[in-house]
Amino acid sequence: MATDNRMAYVFTHPEARKVLHLLEKAKVGSYEQVRTALDLHPQEFQRIVHRLETFDLVWARAPKGAKWEGHRIKIAFELSPKGKALLEALHAMDQVMLAHREQLGPRTVDPLVVT
Helix, strand or coil, X not given: CCCCCHHHHHHHCHHHHHHHHHHHHHCEXXXXXXXXXXXXXXXXXXXXXXXXXXXXXXXXXXXXXXXXXXXXXXXXXXXXXXXXXXXXHHHHHHHHHHHXXXXXXXXHHCCXXXX
């Protein structure tokens, strides 16, 4: 399901939320570190990151002091200010859903909450 709404996309794609949460904890993460920490296939990870970049939620940059390794530079990701703001809203939504877990039902809440 494609959407042009960044909140709807991240809320309904737990793997995208996990990328944002990981970057929130680590501040900056290399492409391979983030991908392997989430155990995602490279193509799936590439699609997620592309979508997050399109929404301006993450920035891909060469870290300070990065050197060429053959024909490439290792890329690192970091949360953008929009990504940080979105995560704050999602954290608040998680708290509301958890507070109403019994009424909403665990099968509704559990897949959407990322802690």
